[in-house]
Amino acid sequence: MSEVTLDSLTKRYDEEVAVDGIDLTVRDGEVLGVIGPSGCGKTTTLRTIAGFETPTEGRVLFDDDDVTHVPPEDRNVGLVFQSYALFNNMSVLDNVAFGLKMQGVDKEERRDRANELLELVGIGEHAEKDPRQLSGGQQQRVGLARALAIEPRILLLDEPMTGLDAKLKKRLEEEIGSLLDELNVTTLYVTHDQEEAMVMCDRIAVLNDGRIEQIGTPAEIYERPANAFVADFVGTSNAVSATIEDGRMDLGFATYDIDDIPETAEGTAIVRPGDFRVGEGDIEGVVRDRYYLGDRVRARIELPNGDLVTVALDPSTENARTGDTVSLVLDPSGVHVLRSE
């Protein structure tokens, strides 16, 4: 495994900038998630690491090796595709053994190692089948086993769960997550699904318009977003104008003591839906709509100043209906303030 570094990486297509001066390090053995909206440069970044795109500027380093201009076949990179990209003219076993064959490993050994990997990903009994006979989840496991077979310097996963049904996706997340932990593979995990990234990744980079907005652990990204884009993109948030003065935060509808921003500032308070609860609080509001989501209810509540806030309610204890006036309690410890520039 390797540490992979992107050094001021830029990729332009004519006038369009797909990746704009990214500096990023995937640490040895780490699973780094890359999330962002469509067209933000996630896949271009991944393809540049794989060698399928040549950067316009900047470098790609595997440890200290500059691989910027090394062709894909000489990079030893494992790629897992959303489309599975299996070789349908070969059996499942031959798919997994393909990379070893290209490395010149003898037939006996590559069969043994391919069988081992298929057992590891839980589909050993399907070794001799045509890949098209397998379900989507099974095909993705074959793709993963095939990529791992060559013991890659970095494993690149490009939206590997997209297209799978919700239940299978959840199971695969757990299985692949623990497999990557166990094997300690340096991994770049590209997804548009932030929840998936939070489950699978040690750290997450949030991309927007080809630039990195923030890199951090899932908790840091969620609880301490670096800017309004990250706050808005990761999870649901309420952006409320705030004035901070002498350790007190005035949200317009209520005032709270806070510790971490002592100086005077104008800014935006990022309040997550879970920071509110219905109770004997000092914020009055009217429930404008509510959606039952099984384990929680998401409601939008109109505050006296006309602002709408999204609130996560516990369906077993909080049964406010549309049109009800409720009293809200806000836990200020979860509130994160973005100071105005």
Add this chain to the structure above:
Amino acid sequence: MNTIRSFVSPRTEADRERRRIAVMCLPYFVLATFGAFLPLGMLARMSVSESQFSNEGFSLSAWELLLTEPVYREIAWNTLWFATATTLFSVAVAVAISHALAKYQLPFRRWIVAMVSFPIALPGIVVGFMIVVLFGRTGLLTNAVAFFTGENPIDLAVALTVGGLFLGYSFSLIPRATMVLRGTFAEINEDAEEAAKSLGASPLLTFRYVTLPQVWPGIVAAFVLTFRTALAIFGTVLVLPALNVATLRINLEIQSLGFNLATASAIGLIYFVFIFVFTFGGVKLIDNESLKI
């Protein structure tokens, strides 16, 4: 009776579907009856006719002639090897062109496609003439090469050799093979190709193990279509008669060698049966899902 009733006033969706299929196929059967089945029947009758000018009597002399005269074996051999060679060459060139068109963002792409496909519209006779204009004794390229090498243009002219005929055939066949293969190459799973490269396969090995199996049915289809066309080329070989092939011979039998309708019909029938069996075999090969290389 029930079949007629369900056709006239169908009651189920299956009946209606059968009727739609029958209506859609009707023009083809009418055309095939008058354009193929009847003429073929006439050919069969003519090939065993005793009279040279009308379908009278019964004689197998034309068939005996085909089986015993060495010249007809030579024609069969010439027809087969030349069609095979030009087809293999044309399909190989078409694979390279189709691959390049599908894979790379080529400049002037539309122009290239137009240039590659336009010979389809040219009659064989024009193609033959173009070969003469380029590679004949007074041909443009012949004289250009003669100018730079100091050789005599008469020694360099290839238009009326087997090589010239080969060029003429290829000129007509390459576009046909390319048109078939372009569709096949457009559907290649590029993710699989990239997966192979990331696993260490060179571009050549990627083509061998991943691309070729995907395009193989298309190559077989292109081979079948192109080979049939090669067997049927007439105009080009009429202008460049370097090799005695079946189409040229049929023309000779009817015109230059006298009105040998029985012999010409027998050659035509063999030609038809061969192409029919060959096409049937080719389609079966393409349909075979276990087709692997």
